[in-house]
Structure formats: structure tokens, C-alpha cells
Amino acid sequence: MSRLRLRCAAVAATGTVLLVSACGGGSSGSNQTPKQELVSSVSAVGTSDALTTTLRLETTAAKLQALARAGGDSLSRSAADAIASAQLVLSAKGSGNSRTFALRGIDGGSTLLELRSVGGTLYLRADLQRGFAIAHKQNILANLRAEAAHLPNFVKAFVAGRWVSLSSDAAAAIAGQVGGGTSASPSAGPKLLNDLRDALSKDVTVRRMGSDSRGDHLALSGNARTLALDAEAAVATSVPGGSVLTEKASAKDVPSRIVHLDAWVKDGALHVLSLDLAQFAKPGEVPAGTTLPITMTFEQTAADISAPGGATPVDLTQLGTLLGALGGM
Numbered sequence: 001m002s003r004l005r006l007r008c009a010a011v012a013a014t015g016t017v018l019l020v021s022a023c024g025g026g027s028s029g030s031n032q033t034p035k036q037e038l039v040s041s042v043s044a045v046g047t048s049d050a051l052t053t054t055l056r057l058e059t060t061a062a063k064l065q066a067l068a069r070a071g072g073d074s075l076s077r078s079a080a081d082a083i084a085s086a087q088l089v090l091s092a093k094g095s096g097n098s099r100t101f102a103l104r105g106i107d108g109g110s111t112l113l114e115l116r117s118v119g120g121t122l123y124l125r126a127d128l129q130r131g132f133a134i135a136h137k138q139n140i141l142a143n144l145r146a147e148a149a150h151l152p153n154f155v156k157a158f159v160a161g162r163w164v165s166l167s168s169d170a171a172a173a174i175a176g177q178v179g180g181g182t183s184a185s186p187s188a189g190p191k192l193l194n195d196l197r198d199a200l201s202k203d204v205t206v207r208r209m210g211s212d213s214r215g216d217h218l219a220l221s222g223n224a225r226t227l228a229l230d231a232e233a234a235v236a237t238s239v240p241g242g243s244v245l246t247e248k249a250s251a252k253d254v255p256s257r258i259v260h261l262d263a264w265v266k267d268g269a270l271h272v273l274s275l276d277l278a279q280f281a282k283p284g285e286v287p288a289g290t291t292l293p294i295t296m297t298f299e300q301t302a303a304d305i306s307a308p309g310g311a312t313p314v315d316l317t318q319l320g321t322l323l324g325a326l327g328g329m
Contacts, residue, residue: 163311215266
């Protein structure tokens with residue numbers, strides 16, 4: 001499934017942008033158009049003091065293996081299990097300056113990567129041992145540990161799976177080094193979402209499709225290249241290091257074609273967004289009727305998010321040494 005897997009990876013970024021772009025603000029009212037209903041439902045979710053958003057593929061390991069065979073490739077059961085069970089979970093709780101955030105990458109029930117924002121400080125840790133084991137790249141981890149022995153303490157802590165912390169000053173310094181913006185605070189998020197919301201209001205059409213067990217069904221469609229260019233401009237100006245990221249993955253390479261998404265609104269609030277990745281496959285690459293939806297669900301609840309103890313702070317005085325070492329690797 002190598003070619004299909006690479007194509008899905010490329011379009012998943014565009015698809016995720018489409019999913020997240022619906023998370024801006026909006027106005028509500030009676031006699032709404034389908035697009036107004038969608039934006040109003042997102043506004044209802046966005047104003048909640050607690051929100052948990054989960055992004056995942058809605059599939060099984062067996063289906064992924066069958067899809068690989070249909071494409072003339074193979075996919076091991078362990079790799080298929082890892083892909084099918086992977087989730088990205090974003091939680092937010094509180095309001096104003098006291099609002100806290102947590103982002104977790106989960107696979108097989110284990111947290112591989114976690115980022116928290118509490119009181120203006122970012123905290124990060126990763127389970128590199130499990131991550132490289134899933135990828136069957138334990139040798140890379142061994143080399144990484146050997147390199148880390150000669151690097152600053154916060155790098156050693158991160159490689160060992162312990163928490164590291166990043167103050168706003170340290171984040172600004174790193175962003176400056178990599179050519180991005182100077183803010184790593186979650187307060188930068190609304191600007192990005194507002195930019196994407198503007199793109200959504202201009203470049204996406206919305207139709208009503210009836211109702212089912214998930215809620216009121218809305219169908220979204222738009223040109224993939226136009227939306228990717230909108231997203232590229234937003235990321236480049238709103239995300240630290242975004243200009244570097246967009247240089248490496250230019251939206252100009254995205255094909256000009258119409259893509260389709262589905263949204264469900266329940267009790268006036270956005271409940272589910274879904275993008276079928278199979279629509280990006282070339283004719284004959286996957287069996288007729290195949291679907292591979294990547295979904296984002298919204299729940300207006302979240303566990304408390306606190307600052308972890310014992311985090312190793314990023315040492316700004318050693319930042320230049322670290323970047324120099326990474327440049328030589």
C-alpha cells in the first residue's frame with residue numbers, strides 16, 4: 001500500500017485542515033442557510049468551557065490490510081493495528097487567561113506524545129521507545145540516545161521520556177531561530193482558526209442531507225488547491241515556524257479538484273466531521289465502494305489539565321549548541 005499510503009498521508013493534511021477550519025466562530029439565528037447552520041453549530045461548541053476533540057480513522061486493521069492487498073502491496077497486522085487505533089486528542093478547559101490545553105497522540109491505548117499548555121508554559125513529553133518499536137526502528141532510538149548523551153539536559157530528559165517545559169520566552173527564541181512567528185501561546189490559535197473560518201465561508205459550499213443517528217447531516221465541498229492555499233497562508237503567519245513548514249510542503253502541489261466532507265450537528269452543536277480519504281485514490285486503485293473516513297468528534301467535556309511536576313526546562317543558553325548539533329546530524 002506504499003503509493004496509496006503516501007497519497008493518503010499527503011491529502012490527510014489537507015483533509016484535517018478542512019476539518020479544523022470549521023472550528024472558527026460564527027453567528028446563529030433562525031431560518032439559517034446550511035452554511036450558517038454549520039457555523040452556528042461550531043460557535044456553540046467553541047464557546048464551551050470544556051471541549052474534547054478526537055481525530056481518528058474510522059476503520060479496522062482487517063480493512064486496511066484488504067485495502068493494501070487491493071493496491072498490490074502488503075501491510076503487516078501490527079502496522080495495520082497501529083494505524084487503525086491511532087488517535088489525536090485535543091482537550092481544552094477553562095476560559096480566558098486560565099484556559100488550559102492538552103494535545104495527545106495515542107496508539108493502542110498508550111500515549112505516544114503529549115503537549116500541555118498551563119499558565120503560559122508549554123510542557124512536552126514523548127514515549128520514543130514505544131513509538132520506534134511500533135515503527136520497528138529501535139536502532140534509530142539507540143543512535144538517538146547515544147547522540148543525546150552529548151546534548152543539553154532537556155534533550156536527554158525528552159529522549160528518556162520525561163517532561164520538558166518551554167516558557168514563552170524560550171518558545172519565542174526557538175520560533176525566531178526557525179523563521180516562524182514569535183508566539184507559541186495557544187492565544188495564537190483563534191487567529192489561525194479565524195483565518196481558516198474566512199476561507200471556509202468563501203470557498204466551501206454546504207448542503208443539507210437530512211438527519212440520522214448522528215444528528216442533522218450537512219455535506220461540504222470545495223476545491224482542494226484553493227483551500228490548501230488558504231490554509232498555507234494562515235499557517236505561515238499564525239504558527240511558530242509556519243513559514244518553514246509551508247516551504248517544505250507547498251500547497252501549489254495539491255491537485256485542483258473538488259473534495260467532499262460530511263458534518264453532523266446535534267442539539268445545535270457540531271458533533272462529527274468526516275472526510276473520506278478513499279475519494280483521493282486513482283480509478284482502479286481501490287475496490288468500488290471502498291471508504292476510508294477520517295473523523296473528528298466533538299464532546300463538550302474535558303478532564304482537568306494540570307502542570308506536570310519535575311519537568312526539565314529548556315535552557316536558552318544552550319539553544320545555539322543544540323541547533324548546531326542538529327544541523328550536523
